[in-house]
Amino acid sequence: MEIDLEKLLLDFMKGSINALAKIITLVENRAKEANEVMKTLYPKTGHAYVVGITGLPGSGKSTLTEKVVKELRKQGLTVGILAIDPTSPFTRGAMLGDRLRMQEVSNDPGVFIRSMATRGALGGLSRATADVIKIVDAFGKDIILIETVGVGQDEVEIVKTADTVILLSVPGLGDEIQVMKAGVMEIGDIFVVNKADREGADRLVMELQMMVDLSCRGGSWRPPILETIATTGEGARELTEKVLAHKGHLQESGILTKKRSQRIREEVIDLIELEIAGYIHEIIKNNPSFDEAIEKIVAMEKEPYSFVREITAPLAAYFKIKR
Amino acid sequence: MEIDLEKLLLDFMKGSINALAKIITLVENRAKEANEVMKTLYPKTGHAYVVGITGLPGSGKSTLTEKVVKELRKQGLTVGILAIDPTSPFTRGAMLGDRLRMQEVSNDPGVFIRSMATRGALGGLSRATADVIKIVDAFGKDIILIETVGVGQDEVEIVKTADTVILLSVPGLGDEIQVMKAGVMEIGDIFVVNKADREGADRLVMELQMMVDLSCRGGSWRPPILETIATTGEGARELTEKVLAHKGHLQESGILTKKRSQRIREEVIDLIELEIAGYIHEIIKNNPSFDEAIEKIVAMEKEPYSFVREITAPLAAYFKIKR
Numbered sequence: 001m002e003i004d005l006e007k008l009l010l011d012f013m014k015g016s017i018n019a020l021a022k023i024i025t026l027v028e029n030r031a032k033e034a035n036e037v038m039k040t041l042y043p044k045t046g047h048a049y050v051v052g053i054t055g056l057p058g059s060g061k062s063t064l065t066e067k068v069v070k071e072l073r074k075q076g077l078t079v080g081i082l083a084i085d086p087t088s089p090f091t092r093g094a095m096l097g098d099r100l101r102m103q104e105v106s107n108d109p110g111v112f113i114r115s116m117a118t119r120g121a122l123g124g125l126s127r128a129t130a131d132v133i134k135i136v137d138a139f140g141k142d143i144i145l146i147e148t149v150g151v152g153q154d155e156v157e158i159v160k161t162a163d164t165v166i167l168l169s170v171p172g173l174g175d176e177i178q179v180m181k182a183g184v185m186e187i188g189d190i191f192v193v194n195k196a197d198r199e200g201a202d203r204l205v206m207e208l209q210m211m212v213d214l215s216c217r218g219g220s221w222r223p224p225i226l227e228t229i230a231t232t233g234e235g236a237r238e239l240t241e242k243v244l245a246h247k248g249h250l251q252e253s254g255i256l257t258k259k260r261s262q263r264i265r266e267e268v269i270d271l272i273e274l275e276i277a278g279y280i281h282e283i284i285k286n287n288p289s290f291d292e293a294i295e296k297i298v299a300m301e302k303e304p305y306s307f308v309r310e311i312t313a314p315l316a317a318y319f320k321i322k323r
Numbered sequence: 324m325e326i327d328l329e330k331l332l333l334d335f336m337k338g339s340i341n342a343l344a345k346i347i348t349l350v351e352n353r354a355k356e357a358n359e360v361m362k363t364l365y366p367k368t369g370h371a372y373v374v375g376i377t378g379l380p381g382s383g384k385s386t387l388t389e390k391v392v393k394e395l396r397k398q399g400l401t402v403g404i405l406a407i408d409p410t411s412p413f414t415r416g417a418m419l420g421d422r423l424r425m426q427e428v429s430n431d432p433g434v435f436i437r438s439m440a441t442r443g444a445l446g447g448l449s450r451a452t453a454d455v456i457k458i459v460d461a462f463g464k465d466i467i468l469i470e471t472v473g474v475g476q477d478e479v480e481i482v483k484t485a486d487t488v489i490l491l492s493v494p495g496l497g498d499e500i501q502v503m504k505a506g507v508m509e510i511g512d513i514f515v516v517n518k519a520d521r522e523g524a525d526r527l528v529m530e531l532q533m534m535v536d537l538s539c540r541g542g543s544w545r546p547p548i549l550e551t552i553a554t555t556g557e558g559a560r561e562l563t564e565k566v567l568a569h570k571g572h573l574q575e576s577g578i579l580t581k582k583r584s585q586r587i588r589e590e591v592i593d594l595i596e597l598e599i600a601g602y603i604h605e606i607i608k609n610n611p612s613f614d615e616a617i618e619k620i621v622a623m624e625k626e627p628y629s630f631v632r633e634i635t636a637p638l639a640a641y642f643k644i645k646r
Contacts, residue, residue, distance in 0.1 A: 035628055042626040056379075261621045268617060271631040272603055277596050279644050284592065294591060298584045303365035305358050308594040312602075318641060321602050 005033050009040055012139065017112065020139050024114060027131045038131060041138040046260075048080070048137035049247050052146045052159035055168025060194045060230040061147050064168065067228075067236035068243070069105045069145065075240075077143050078110045080136035082129065084148040084158060112136060126157045127274060130267060133161070159187060161263055163256060164246045166190045166239070169208070171200030188223055190242050196227035196235065221249055328356050332363055335462065340435065343462050347437060350454045361454060364461040369583075371403070371460035372570055375469045375482035378491025383517045383553040384470050387491065390551075390559035391566070392428045392468065398563075400466050401433045403459035405452065407471040407481060435464060449480045450597060453590060456484075482510060484586055486579060487569045489513045489562070492531070494523035512546055513565050519550035519558065544572055 003026070011019035023041075027034045053068075055061050062083070069079050105111045114136075116129065129146065136144050148158055159165055167188035191208050193201055208225045224242055228235030250256035284290050290311075296302040309323070316323055326349070334342035346364075350357045376391075378384050385406070392402050428434045437459075439452060452469065459467050471481055482488055490511035514531050516524055531548045547565055551558030573579035607613050616634075619625040632646070639646055 035632075039626055039628040042628065043623060046623065261617070264621050264627070265617045268620065268627050268631065269603065269607060271627060272635060273596070273600050275631055275635045276599050276603070276638065279639065279642050280592065280595055280599070282644055283642060294584070294588050297591065298587050300366060300369065303362055304587065304591050304594060305362040305365065308591065308598055309358075312595060312598045315599065315638075315641075316602065318638070319602050319606055321605055 003031075003033055005036060009037070012041075015140070017109075020112065020135070021114070024132050024135055027135060028116070028128050034131075038134065041135060044138035045134045046137070048133070048141050048144045049164075050133060050144045050146065050162045051243055052148065052162030052165045053168060054148050054159045054165065055170075055192075055194070056149065059168045059170045061168055063230035064192070064194055064228060064236065064239075065145055065147050066105055067230060067233045068240050069111055070233075071237050071240035072143055073105070073108060073110055075244075078141045079105075080112045080139070080141040080144040081105075081114070082132060082136070082144065082146045083113070083115045084125065084129065084146065112139070112141060126161070127270060129158050130161060130270075156187065163250060163259070164189045164243050166192055166243070168192050168194050169204060170195045171198045171204045189221065189246050190239070191223055191225040192235075192239060193225065193227050194230050197229055201227060219255075220253065221246065326354075326356055328359060332360070335364075338463070340432075343435065343458070344437070347455050347458055350458060351439070351451050357454075361457065364458060367461035368457045369460070371456070371464050371467045372487075373456060373467045373469065373485045374566055375471065375485030375488045376491060377471050377482045377488065378493075378515075378517070379472065382491045382493045384472075384491055386553035387515070387517055387551060387559065387562075388468055388470050389428055390553060390556045391563050392434055393556075394560050394563035395466055396428070396431060396433055398567075401464045402428075402435070403462070403464040403467040404428075404434065404436045405455060405459070405467065405469045406436070406438045407448065407452065407469065435459060435462070449484070450593060452481050453484060453593075479510065486573060486582070487512045487566050489515055489566070491515050491517050492527060493518045494521045494527045512544065512569050513562070514546055514548040515558075515562060516548065516550050517553050520552055524550060542578075543576065544569065 008019050008022060012023055023037055027037060053061055053065055065081060069081065072079050106113055114132065116125070116132065133144055133146070146158060146162055165187050167190070169191070171193065191212070193204050193208065195201070205225055205227060212223050212225065226235055226239050226242060228239060230236070247256075250259070293302065293307055293311075297304050297307060315321075331342050331345060335346055346360055350360060376384055376388055388404060392404065395402050429436055437455065439448070439455065456467055456469070469481060469485055488510050490513070492514070494516065514535070516527050516531065518524070528548055528550060535546050535548065549558055549562050549565065551562060553559070570579075573582070613634075616625065616630055620627050620630060
């Protein structure tokens, strides 16, 4: 199908949700138009503030996200929500679940919701998420909330790109979860104990307090620990205030600018790697001598490490790389 | 510190656990000796059978793994266990937790246990895991068990490389978990309902049964659904038998050979990408003109997508890539 890219971008600029959704799909699928789209939209980015919310399945991420969004809307801020679904790399497309659960905000034109599947796409989930954040940013949303499951390297990478990271935990989820929580401690800017009416909430708050105290972070921001009950909305206002306070802190201290420069640097390196990975796939595709080499490796007549050195040798020479 | 690689490899060949652990660390850290080590060990690989066990935190993976290992040991099979920890990319090193929990097998010389941190290393967790599997394989273990949390793209990628994939679920973990389970359904060869004495176990078995029936898989292996109580060891023998039955099925049908060829192909491509990513880092490091370009991109005077095209242009020309 031929796409009228000019019209699509024009509709996007006019604020068409339909065009926004189409453009995201284009870029997610790495369609040939993706590069052109991103080039056009890039100058319009940099306005949105990105908030990551992470926690284990069942911790109430979606529900709490919804309540925070309602608070942000009261302040006149527009919001984009990206839900990173832990669905399969095989079952294409994302779930309806989040949208169904977020019924309270999903009909608000000031809120855009998008689910992203964790599929094994070229360039990976973090690449796709970074692009979608830029698109929603260019669309003009003030705040972008990324909701993700708090385990898995990719998920941690994604949440790390947020300006403010909210770490959600709940009382009584058992041992292993405490460990996991410890694992992502360092990336939390705000800690939330959700389902705070459950037994064990006070103890969890105390534990988090201790961990924050012990984590010898540098910097002037001391991560607050809040209690919420997402289902009733209790604590959502305080959480929203803390997010905006953290935003203010990062802006005034100049940290935001520094963090964003660093992120852009990393993204450019990612893009270069992705571009070159594309060349490799191009070269390997339908290449009988590559296929032969693989057969020899499978038959143990050749080992892969020397083979890789061999076929990358001209490239190393080209770049004058010593190895 | 200078490493006597020859001696280390010799000790490894003689069966030194100490040498095995040291070699894994070398390769995990991508030390300069890593390539040489992998080249030397490669011809000794291909013997081990790889089993992936995946399930959410709290589903009893470690406990069940331990019981299965005991069953495998009874049959005289030697075992390597790789526990992929959902710890932070920041907190280096892996936890003692698994080893403590696996006390029943950790003193058995026929069992080797290694925890791997999900750190944000160059090449990523799946690369590191693939290498460590080969090392433990070359060391001579018959069965390698990979234990990983069943969410996150990286974790799914890792488990996909196993010859047999065991998917663990437990009754009563709530909604979102059911969704997740659905997400990884396609990669399961054996389904296990652990904590089968809990309420809801029968319903979960029925649901899994239905999902397997509906999942219109090709092939002649129908994934069995087993019930276990990991803490008491109930069902561990049946599970072990099913694993070995699946192994037999893959071997006799020729599927194992096919799967492994495909995996080697993917791995070679990964290795090429990793090698080239290394070149890029080499080139970018201390390159003032790259730094200048980044500054311009940060200042919105330049957009990254054209810049990436620009700096990869000579390479594209070299490879005669049309873009």
